[in-house]
Structure formats: structure tokens, C-alpha cells
Amino acid sequence: MTSSLFFNITTFGYFASMVMFIAYVATRSNAVAMIARVTGGAGFVANTIAIGLRWYESYQLLGVDGRAPLTNLYESVVFFAWSILLVYMLIDFKYKQPSVGAFVLPFAFISMIWAQLSLSNAIDPLVPALQSNWLTYHVITCFLGYAAFAVACGVSIMYLIKIGKEEKHADESPIGGILGVFPSTKVLDDINYKAIMIGFPLLTLGIVTGAAWANYAWGTYWSWDPKETWSLIVWFVYAAFLHARFTRGWVGRRAAWLSIIGFAATIFCYLGVNLVLSGLHSYGGA
Amino acid sequence: MAHNQRNIIDRTWDFFCSLKLTIITLLLLAITSIIGTVLQQNASPEEYIREYGQSNYELFVKLQFTDMYHSWWFVGILALFSANLICCSIKNFPRAWKFVTSPALIAGEGTLKNSVNRAEFSSKEEPQQLAQRLAGTLEKAFTKPTLTEDDGKLHLFAQKGIYSRFGAYITHLSILVIMLGAIMGTVWGYKAYVNIAEGTSTAQVWPRGSQTPMDLGFEVRCDDFTVTYYDGTQRPKDYTSDLVVIDNGQEVIKKTIEVNDPLTYKGITFYQSSYGPAGNASFKVQVKVRESGEVLNLRVVQGQNTPLPGGYAFAVTDYAPNYDRFGPAAQLRVNTPNGQQGAPFIVLQQFPQFDEKRAGIFSFTLAGYDEPPMYTGLSVAKDPGVWVVWVGCFMMVFGSCGAFFFSHRRIWICLDEQNGKTRVRVAASAHRNQPAFSMAFDEMKKDLAQTIENKA
Ligand code: HEM
Numbered sequence: 001m002t003s004s005l006f007f008n009i010t011t012f013g014y015f016a017s018m019v020m021f022i023a024y025v026a027t028r029s030n031a032v033a034m035i036a037r038v039t040g041g042a043g044f045v046a047n048t049i050a051i052g053l054r055w056y057e058s059y060q061l062l063g064v065d066g067r068a069p070l071t072n073l074y075e076s077v078v079f080f081a082w083s084i085l086l087v088y089m090l091i092d093f094k095y096k097q098p099s100v101g102a103f104v105l106p107f108a109f110i111s112m113i114w115a116q117l118s119l120s121n122a123i124d125p126l127v128p129a130l131q132s133n134w135l136t137y138h139v140i141t142c143f144l145g146y147a148a149f150a151v152a153c154g155v156s157i158m159y160l161i162k163i164g165k166e167e168k169h170a171d172e173s174p175i176g177g178i179l180g181v182f183p184s185t186k187v188l189d190d191i192n193y194k195a196i197m198i199g200f201p202l203l204t205l206g207i208v209t210g211a212a213w214a215n216y217a218w219g220t221y222w223s224w225d226p227k228e229t230w231s232l233i234v235w236f237v238y239a240a241f242l243h244a245r246f247t248r249g250w251v252g253r254r255a256a257w258l259s260i261i262g263f264a265a266t267i268f269c270y271l272g273v274n275l276v277l278s279g280l281h282s283y284g285g286a
Numbered sequence: 287m288a289h290n291q292r293n294i295i296d297r298t299w300d301f302f303c304s305l306k307l308t309i310i311t312l313l314l315l316a317i318t319s320i321i322g323t324v325l326q327q328n329a330s331p332e333e334y335i336r337e338y339g340q341s342n343y344e345l346f347v348k349l350q351f352t353d354m355y356h357s358w359w360f361v362g363i364l365a366l367f368s369a370n371l372i373c374c375s376i377k378n379f380p381r382a383w384k385f386v387t388s389p390a391l392i393a394g395e396g397t398l399k400n401s402v403n404r405a406e407f408s409s410k411e412e413p414q415q416l417a418q419r420l421a422g423t424l425e426k427a428f429t430k431p432t433l434t435e436d437d438g439k440l441h442l443f444a445q446k447g448i449y450s451r452f453g454a455y456i457t458h459l460s461i462l463v464i465m466l467g468a469i470m471g472t473v474w475g476y477k478a479y480v481n482i483a484e485g486t487s488t489a490q491v492w493p494r495g496s497q498t499p500m501d502l503g504f505e506v507r508c509d510d511f512t513v514t515y516y517d518g519t520q521r522p523k524d525y526t527s528d529l530v531v532i533d534n535g536q537e538v539i540k541k542t543i544e545v546n547d548p549l550t551y552k553g554i555t556f557y558q559s560s561y562g563p564a565g566n567a568s569f570k571v572q573v574k575v576r577e578s579g580e581v582l583n584l585r586v587v588q589g590q591n592t593p594l595p596g597g598y599a600f601a602v603t604d605y606a607p608n609y610d611r612f613g614p615a616a617q618l619r620v621n622t623p624n625g626q627q628g629a630p631f632i633v634l635q636q637f638p639q640f641d642e643k644r645a646g647i648f649s650f651t652l653a654g655y656d657e658p659p660m661y662t663g664l665s666v667a668k669d670p671g672v673w674v675v676w677v678g679c680f681m682m683v684f685g686s687c688g689a690f691f692f693s694h695r696r697i698w699i700c701l702d703e704q705n706g707k708t709r710v711r712v713a714a715s716a717h718r719n720q721p722a723f724s725m726a727f728d729e730m731k732k733d734l735a736q737t738i739e740n741k742a
Contacts, residue, residue, distance in 0.1 A: 125516045125521060128522060128524055128525055128545035128558075129546070131524075131545070131546055200686065208682070211675075215672065216546060217546045219665050219666075219667030220477065220667065221675060224327065230323060233319050236312045236316035239312050240313050240316070243309050250309065277323055
């Protein structure tokens with residue numbers, strides 16, 4: 001039993017779950033929704049086991065130099081998928097709206113398939129700069145935050161689709177068809193807000209632990225390098241989103257757009273900075 | 287005229303308090319920050335000109351794009367942002383503080399009639415006694431209430447989570463605290479660097495961007511510097527320096543520092559940052575003059591010409607700790623008396639006879655060598671504001687959790703006489719997360735109804 005076997009099971013589970021959630025939107029069958037949830041949950045269990053096994057394997061391979069599996073692009077992407085499922089399951093437990101899964105599971109599936117197909121899963125020992133417990137705290141908080149933003153983004157897309165249709169057909173009472181299974185725009189707006197409310201303090205904590213680590217390793221907690229700056233940009237966007245809730249005229253459609261822009265900035269912060277810009281962060285050029 | 291002036295002041299004040307300004311400055315900061323991530327910051331003029339051309343470079347300088355996070359306009363947006371935070375807090379804090387100093391012990395008719403969460407009961411029980419029993423129920427189901435008598439009516443009031451009213455203020459204050467810490471670090475701290483060769487010490491460091499060193503007030507000595515690699519690879523595992531702090535002639539601290547484990551003395555912290563060779567390797571070379579059989583034992587430094595009998599000279603030009611798996615090797619060159627350079631050749635420490643086979647006036651043997659001494663490159667930082675920054679971060683995390691995940695929940699119960707019966711009216715509110723509170727309230731309503739029925 002190796003971690004890569006379980007990562008394959010994970011990828012397959014998320015794929016099956018995604019397909020079933022989409023099938024649910026088309027069929028509205030509660031049985032289909034149940035299967036989608038179970039396969040998604042099974043994928044999550046496999047994902048958890050895979051990460052645990054990889055941790056164990058790092059000790060087998062590197063002896064005392066083994067480490068938590070959160071240190072390169074591959075490991076971060078599979079952890080991102082794990083975080084998305086975790087946040088999604090929390091939200092699903094609270095709101096019980098299976099159609100949301102059709103817009104969230106794709107993020108987890110795309111992450112997994114990308115990691116499996118095109119990223120190196122070699123377990124390398126850590127360069128000195130990464131040998132710090134701060135790394136673990138930093139990665140966990142950042143990625144849980146990112147995952148919450150992914151859920152918010154999925155829900156915002158649903159919101160924009162639904163509100164567009166609702167406004168076009170304002171005269172025809174209850175919207176039928178596929179959009180009928182979507183939660184009401186009010187609930188979508190609420191999930192968007194709740195997810196960002198979870199993500200924002202986590203992102204804050206992620207930036208703080210990153211700053212603490214930088215200070216411990218180099219003596220500067222903030223140096224305006226592109227990665228740091230982009231995390232701050234993301235923070236600004238979501239802070240704007242949260243304050244927009246208090247003013248009229250900024251809820252609904254504009255809030256949904258802010259949430260989508262925020263997630264785009266998040267993805268750029270996570271991947272774009274390394275792949276497009278240059279900087280200090282370690283998994284550049286991967 | 288006076289009226290007009292008032293108007294302008296009011297409007298300016300409202301502008302600085304407004305949430306719209308908050309959203310706009312936040313988005314403005316987000317957008318402008320992108321510039322500095324695309325355009326390299328603090329590079330040399332030549333680099334900018336090579337990349338973007340002369341006229342663009344001049345434009346960048348005019349707009350301060352080459353160091354934009356310290357430009358007047360970026361700092362200006364930050365100042366506007368702080369002014370907004372301060373003004374809105376001054377405006378709204380008194381209202382929040384009122385919840386603590388004068389809690390609404392008595393619910394108004396409006397609250398009782400129009401709250402989303404309300405209930406009404408009636409009972410034959412006498413008000414005073416019922417109020418006591420309801421107070422007991424509330425204490426068990428929620429928290430201990432306060433009883434007030436007013437205008438012949440009895441009022442119970444209970445509240446929880448009042449501190450969450452202050453979450454936003456603590457968060458806002460935390461941003462100012464962090465900025466204060468950053469300013470303290472800039473004004474009273476410095477960033478510097480210093481290279482210390484193994485076995486030497488220094489009492490001075492070089493501040494960044496400055497040509498003159500500054501005194502530390504004590505001495506730092508580096509006893510040893512080591513790089514270790516992961517087995518069988520070129521991947522560095524650790525860089526370590528054995529540092530000793532000497533203050534007033536006394537060794538006060540000894541510590542082996544590495545990346546992620548610095549040394550701090552008197553508020554000044556030394557971080558392992560880089561390393562390199564300090565000087566050259568040295569070699570023990572045995573030279574045999576072929577003709578006479580004379581043997582010379584010499585100690586030479588890499589790159590230096592060493593005289594030999596008859597006006598000749600030689601130098602070690604290169605070495606390898608393990609040359610082609612033959613062990614330590616040195617590359618040598620012999621110069622003729624008229625200064626002509628001979629072809630380079632190799633001698634091996636483990637094969638002393640090897641050079642005998644080479645035709646020449648001298649034959650060489652490598653008897654041993656010492657790696658060049660290393661220097662350790664240290665970042666040196668003094669930042670008396672850093673603890674203020676951490677306090678601010680702590681406040682921000684706790685303040686925002688308080689603001690988002692807790693809410694101020696209040697319950698009022700009003701008992702009065704109506705048509706010979708006791709009327710019990712209940713109202714409740716939460717300033718955040720109302721749906722969850724409504725569910726909790728429905729549960730409490732059942733408890734209250736049961737309490738009333740049990741005696742009625
Ligand atoms: C980043 C700089 C920030 C600025 C300039 C700012 C500014 C403001 C302003 C002007 C208000 C309006 C208050 C009102 O009109 O009642 C406000 C409200 C609020 N802000 Fe911020 N804020 C900032 C950051 C934050 C952050 C990071 C958080 C949360 C983590 C936060 C949480 C809140 C909350 C919860 C309120 C509502 C207060 C209430 O009425 O209960 N703010 N903020």
C-alpha cells in the first residue's frame with residue numbers, strides 16, 4: 001500500500017463525486033446526491049490516508065530527515081484538494097444543498113488530476129530554509145483559507161447564474177429546470193459570506209505565521225516580495241468584500257464578483273507568482 | 287457662513303468615516319500593490335533602462351515605481367486608510383461602549399412587538415413569583431438575568447457575548463498597532479550584514495545601503511563554519527556557524543546558529559544568511575630536485591609563486607578533494623627562470639610516486655592540504671518594533687474571530703397584569719448570525735413555556 005495508490009483513488013473518488021453532483025443537478029434525484037456525497041467522502045478518506053502514508057514514507061526514505069508532507073508544489077496541491085473537501089463537507093453539513101457540490105468538487109478534482117499528471121511527486125529532503133515548524137503552521141492555515149475561498153467562488157458562480165436567470169424571467173414565478181435545484185440566491189449569498197468569514201481569519205493567520213517565520217529565518221517579517229505582496233492583495237480584496245456587506249448596493253451581484261476576483265487573486269498568489277513572477281518562495285519554476 | 291463651514295467640516299468628517307472610503311482604499315491598495323510585483327523593485331538604473339528604455343525609466347522614477355511601497359502616493363493611501371480607521375472608530379465606538387455602560391435592561395414596546403424572535407404567554411400565577419421561576423429557567427438555558435421593576439411591570443434581561451461588539455474595534459486597532467510597530471522598527475532599528483572569517487571576530491556591521499560600518503558595542507567571533515550535505519547528494523542540509531559573543535572582554539554567549547535558528551544579544555539578532563571562501567587553500571608540497579636528490583618541504587598557498595633552486599618557481603593553481611576517485615589532487619605549474627609558464631600537471635596525494643614519471647627538473651609530491659578558511663555571512667537585525675507587530679497580529683486574529691464567530695445575544699422578558707392574568711412577553715436578538723440564534727431561541731421558548739405551564 002503506497003501513498004500514490006491512495007492518491008489515485010482520491011483522484012478517482014473526486015472525479016466520480018463531481019460527475020454524480022452534476023448528475024444530481026440534472027436529475028434532482030436524492031439517491032444520486034447521496035452517491036455523490038459518499039464518493040466525495042470516500043475520496044476525502046483516501047486523500048487523508050494518502051497524505052498520512054506519504055508522511056510515513058518520508059521517514060522511511062529519509063530517516064530522521066522525514067517531514068510533514070507540505071513542502072513542495074505536489075504536496076501543497078494535494079493538500080489544497082483535501083482542504084477544499086474539508087470545507088465543502090462542513091458547509092454541506094450545515095446547508096445540505098447538494099447542487100453546491102457540482103461547483104466545488106471540480107476545483108478539488110482539477111487540483112488532483114493536475115498534481116497526478118504533471119507534477120513531480122519525488123520526496124526530497126528539505127533545504128535549510130524550509131526546516132522550520134513555522135512552515136507547517138503557515139501552509140495549513142493558508143490552504144484552509146484558500147479552500148474556503150474556493151467554496152465561496154463556486155457558490156458565487158452559482159449566484160451569478162441564478163440571479164441572471166431570475167432577473168430575466170422575473171414575471172414567471174418559481175424557476176424550474178436545472179436552476180430549480182440551486183439554493184435560493186439569498187442562501188447562496190449567505191454561503192458565500194460564511195465561507196469567506198471562515199477563510200479570512202485563516203488567511204490572516206497564514207500571513208502572520210509566514211511573517212513570523214520570515215522574521216525567524218531572515219530577520220525581516222515583511223519584505224514586499226511578490227508572494228507576500230500578493231497574499232496581501234488577496235487579503236485586501238476579501239477585507240473589501242466583508243466591508244461591502246455593511247453597505248447597501250454592494251451585496252448580491254457585486255459581492256459575488258468580488259468573491260470571484262478574490263479567488264482569482266488567490267490562485268495567482270498560489271501559482272501565478274511562482275510560475276509567472278519571480279520571488280523568494282521555494283517551489284518556483286516547478 | 288458659519289453654517290456653510292459647519293457643513294464642510296461635517297462632510298469631510300463623514301467622508302473619513304465612510305465605509306465606501308474603506309472599500310475604495312482597500313481595492314486601491316490591492317490594485318496598486320500589483321505594480322511592485324510586476325516591476326522589479328530597487329534594481330539599478332542600468333537594469334531598468336536595459337529592460338524598459340530610457341524614457342520609461344524616467345517615468346518610473348517620476349512616479350516612484352522603482353520603490354513604490356515607499357512612494358509618497360502609496361504611503362498616502364496607507365495614511366488615508368489609517369485616517370478612515372481612526373475616524374470610524376471614534377464615531378462608532380461610543381455607541382458600542384454604551385452596551386456595556388448602560389445595557390437596555392428594559393425592552394421597549396417596539397422590541398416586544400416587532401422582534402423577529404418573540405413569544406407571548408399568559409398565566410394565572412402572580413407576576414413576582416413567576417418572574418423568579420422564569421429567571422431560574424433563563425439562568426439554566428442561557429445566563430443569569432437581571433430583574434428590574436418599572437411602572438408596575440417586571441423586566442428580566444439577560445445577555446451573552448457582549449465582547450463580540452468590540453471585535454471589529456480590536457481588529458481595526460490592531461492594524462494601527464502593526465503600523466506603529468513597523469514605524470518603530472524603521473526609526474529605531476536597522477538591517478545590516480557582516481561577513482566573519484572563521485577564527486576571526488568583528489565589532490562592526492554594514493548597514494544595508496550604506497558605505498560606512500557601524501559599531502555593535504560588542505564583538506562577535508566565528509569559531510567555525512560548516513556546510514553539511516544530505517548523504518550522497520549536493521543538496522545542502524545545514525549551514526552552521528559557531529558564534530561567540532564577547533562583551534567587555536568576556537565571552538558571554540556561545541551558540542551554533544543555523545538557518546531558522548539565530549542568535550540574539552542585546553536586542554541585536556544574527557541570522558545565518560550566506561557563506562563563502564575567505565582566502566585560499568594551502569598545501570604541503572615536497573619537492574625533489576632530480577639532479578641533486580635534494581628534498582625541500584614547502585608550505586604554499588594556492589595561486590602564489592614559490593621560488594625553487596636555480597631561479598625556477600612553482601604555483602598550485604587548482605585542487606580537488608577527490609580527483610577522478612584518486613583522492614586529493616593538486617594542479618601545479620613550474621615557471622622557468624626567464625618567467626615562462628610551464629604546462630599544468632597534476633599530483634596525487636595517494637600516489638606519491640606518480641610525478642616521478644613526469645620528465646622535469648623537479649618532481650613534486652602532495653603531502654597534505656588545508657581547505658581554504660570560510661567566512662560566514664550573517665544578516666544582522668535590530669527591530670525594537672517587532673514585538674509591537676506581534677501584539678498587533680495577535681489582536682487582529684482574536685479580534686476578527688470575535689467579530690465573526692460570536693455575537694451579542696440578548697433576551698428580554700416583560701411581565702405585567704392584563705385582564706387579571708399575568709402576561710409574559712419575550713423578545714430576543716442577536717447582532718450577528720441570526721438564523722442560528724433563532725433556532726436556539728425556539729428551544730428556549732419551549733423551556734419558558736414549560737416553566738409557565740408547570741404552575742399555571
Ligand atoms: C483593513 C483596514 C480596515 C478599514 C480601513 C476598516 C474600516 C471600517 C469601517 C470604516 C467600518 C465602518 C463602521 C461602521 O460604519 O459602522 C468598518 C466596520 C467593520 N469592520 Fe473594518 N476596517 C478594516 C479592516 C477590517 C478587518 C481586517 C476586519 C475584520 C477582520 C474588519 C471588520 C469590521 C467589522 C466587523 C465592521 C462592522 C462593525 C460593526 O458595525 O459591527 N475591518 N471597518
